[in-house]
Amino acid sequence: MTQGIIENLITQLTKLPGIGRKTAQRLAFFILSMPSDDAKDIASAIIDVKEKARFCSICFNITDTDPCSICNSPTRDKSRICVVEEPSNVIAIERTKTFNGTYHVLLGALSPLDGITPDKLKINELSYRVKSDSVNEVILATNPNTKGEMTAQYITEILKPMNVKITRIAYGLPIGSDIEFADEVTLSKALEGRREL
Amino acid sequence: MTQGIIENLITQLTKLPGIGRKTAQRLAFFILSMPSDDAKDIASAIIDVKEKARFCSICFNITDTDPCSICNSPTRDKSRICVVEEPSNVIAIERTKTFNGTYHVLLGALSPLDGITPDKLKINELSYRVKSDSVNEVILATNPNTKGEMTAQYITEILKPMNVKITRIAYGLPIGSDIEFADEVTLSKALEGRREL
Numbered sequence: 537m538t539q540g541i542i543e544n545l546i547t548q549l550t551k552l553p554g555i556g557r558k559t560a561q562r563l564a565f566f567i568l569s570m571p572s573d574d575a576k577d578i579a580s581a582i583i584d585v586k587e588k589a590r591f592c593s594i595c596f597n598i599t600d601t602d603p604c605s606i607c608n609s610p611t612r613d614k615s616r617i618c619v620v621e622e623p624s625n626v627i628a629i630e631r632t633k634t635f636n637g638t639y640h641v642l643l644g645a646l647s648p649l650d651g652i653t654p655d656k657l658k659i660n661e662l663s664y665r666v667k668s669d670s671v672n673e674v675i676l677a678t679n680p681n682t683k684g685e686m687t688a689q690y691i692t693e694i695l696k697p698m699n700v701k702i703t704r705i706a707y708g709l710p711i712g713s714d715i716e717f718a719d720e721v722t723l724s725k726a727l728e729g730r731r732e733l
Numbered sequence: 734m735t736q737g738i739i740e741n742l743i744t745q746l747t748k749l750p751g752i753g754r755k756t757a758q759r760l761a762f763f764i765l766s767m768p769s770d771d772a773k774d775i776a777s778a779i780i781d782v783k784e785k786a787r788f789c790s791i792c793f794n795i796t797d798t799d800p801c802s803i804c805n806s807p808t809r810d811k812s813r814i815c816v817v818e819e820p821s822n823v824i825a826i827e828r829t830k831t832f833n834g835t836y837h838v839l840l841g842a843l844s845p846l847d848g849i850t851p852d853k854l855k856i857n858e859l860s861y862r863v864k865s866d867s868v869n870e871v872i873l874a875t876n877p878n879t880k881g882e883m884t885a886q887y888i889t890e891i892l893k894p895m896n897v898k899i900t901r902i903a904y905g906l907p908i909g910s911d912i913e914f915a916d917e918v919t920l921s922k923a924l925e926g927r928r929e930l
Contacts, residue, residue, distance in 0.1 A: 541781045541797045543824065548778040551771060553763050554756065565821055566750050568782055568795065574748060575783045579776040581745040584738045585765055586772045598765065600738045624762055627740065 542568065594665070596641040596658045598623045606638055613637045615672040619662060619691065621645045621679060629677065637675070640665065645683035646690055654690060662691065666698050673701040680707055739765065791862070793838040793855045795820045803835055810834045812869040816859060816888065818842045818876060826874065834872070837862065842880035843887055851887060859888065863895050870898040877904055 542564055549560035567575050584600070591597070592604035599605065606612055606626075616637030620626055626639050642657040666674060674695055678684035692702050707725035709718055718726070739761055746757035764772050781797070788794070789801035792814075796802065803809055803823075813834030817823055823836050839854040851857075863871060871892055875881035889899050904922035906915055915923070 540795075540802060541778070541785055542795055542820070545778040545782050546824075548775045551767075551775065552760050554759070559751065561821060561824065562751070563749050564782065565819075567779055568786055570748075570783075572783045575779055578745045578748065579779040581738070581742040582764055582772055582776040582779075585742050585761070586767075586769045588738055589765055598737075598739055605737060622762075623739065624758060627743075627758065 591641075591643075595639045596643055596661065597626050597639055611636070615670055616675065617662070617665065617671055617673070618675045618677050620677045621684065621687070625677065637673075642678070642687065645678055646687040647683050657687070659691060659694060663694055663698070666695055666700050671700055673703060676702065676704045680705075788838075788840075792836045793840055793858065794823050794836055808833070812867055813872065814859070814862065814868055814870070815872040815874050817874045818881065818884070822874065834870075839875070839884065842875055843884045844880050854884070856888060856891060860891055860895070863892055863897050868897055870900060873899065873901045877902075 545564040545567065546557065546560045549555050549563050550557055555563070567578075588600040589598050590600070590602060592599045592602055592607055594603045594607040597604050597606065601608070613636050617640050618629060618635060618637055619640045619642060620629065621642050621644060623641055626641060629635055629639075640658065640662050642659065642662075644652055644657050646652055646654065646657065662674075665671065674691075676688040676691060678687045678691075688704055695702055706729055707722065708729055709715065709722060709726045715723065742761040742764065743754065743757045746752050746760050747754055752760070764775075785797040786795050787797070787799060789796045789799055789804055791800045791804040794801050794803065798805070810833050814837050815826060815832060815834055816837045816839060817826065818839050818841060820838055823838060826832055826836075837855065837859050839856065839859070841849055841854050843849055843851065843854065859871075862868065871888075873885040873888060875884045885901055892899055903926055904919065905926055906912065906919060906923045912920065
């Protein structure tokens with residue numbers, strides 16, 4: 537039997553989502569041919585994530601320091617909070633390099649049928665931040681789908697009495713797309729949200 | 734900046750072939766949500782491969798013991814050697830569970846234009862094995878493409894004087910395929926190689 541270290545690595549890699557046996561084999565032989573340091577960097581990045589990852593006690597993003605580097609940064613505008621569902625959404629928005637405020641990660645979206653009620657999300661923590669810090673604007677960047685909309689709606693109702701500006705990210709056509717192939721809902725939202733030039 | 738541990742893991746994963754940023758991000762968040770032990774198993778499988786992998790001094794397959802478990806096994810038939818180009822081919826053939834002989838990994842295929850001449854491959858080591866051990870059959874399982882054919886041809890010429898049976902794996906239609914869509918060369922090889930029932 538060749539059930540050796542290569543086979544073991546292949547088996548381990550197939551645990552990952554979307555990695556079948558063939559891809560795992562290709563990856564394993566690539567790792568085998570990589571410079572040792574590069575391969576070890578991958579291994580230690582995996583270990584680091586498991587050993588050091590925690591939630592920021594302010595915004596609930598994943599971080600290795602508490603508060604996270606965004607909440608802790610003196611250059612970020614603490615008066616604007618962008619509310620997202622998941623830590624991966626923070627990465628997506630950060631990559632635009634256009635937002636200089638802070639975040640609040642709900643760690644999910646409302647879905648009563650699945651048992652995700654408001655108390656399961658970091659909504660109380662958000663109202664606490666809005667109440668106690670001098671927050672001017674809460675940008676709701678939950679997903680533009682049923683759960684995300686419901687969550688945005690719910691948070692709006694909770695925060696409305698607090699006299700804070702609440703905004704929702706824009707709906708419309710994605711850049712580079714084609715009107716011909718846009719779905720009706722997106723297109724009607726794009727028309728509805730038209731702006732004067 | 735969120736350039737933290739998650740971003741680092743994403744960057745590390747994009748070093749792998751076929752893993753773009755989006756896939757890397759999906760994998761990273763999956764790893765984050767995995768049981769710690771599973772994630773660490775992946776990390777240590779990577780490290781093991783880099784630290785322990787070496788070539789078997791008999792067959793040149795990748796192994797962590799020398800000789801490898803196949804060359805060392807008392808139940809494998811040492812009189813038949815299956816010659817393949819790469820260690821990954823050994824895994825593929827082992828998976829068929831139909832071959833009980835041993836292997837010889839050439840670590841490549843002849844390609845004079847790329848500077849891969851016979852001395853760059855483990856061909857001398859193969860003739861040495863055939864000469865010194867009691868080998869009855871050498872099965873040439875190099876790839877059915879130009880380089881693999883050339884390599885098989887070359888090895889046949891080298892081994893012919895040694896009075897050993899030399900065979901080539903069969904060409905034909907892959908199981909589950911459709912004659913209608915088979916390419917001409919494969920189909921003509923399949924006709925040529927027909928067997929009486």
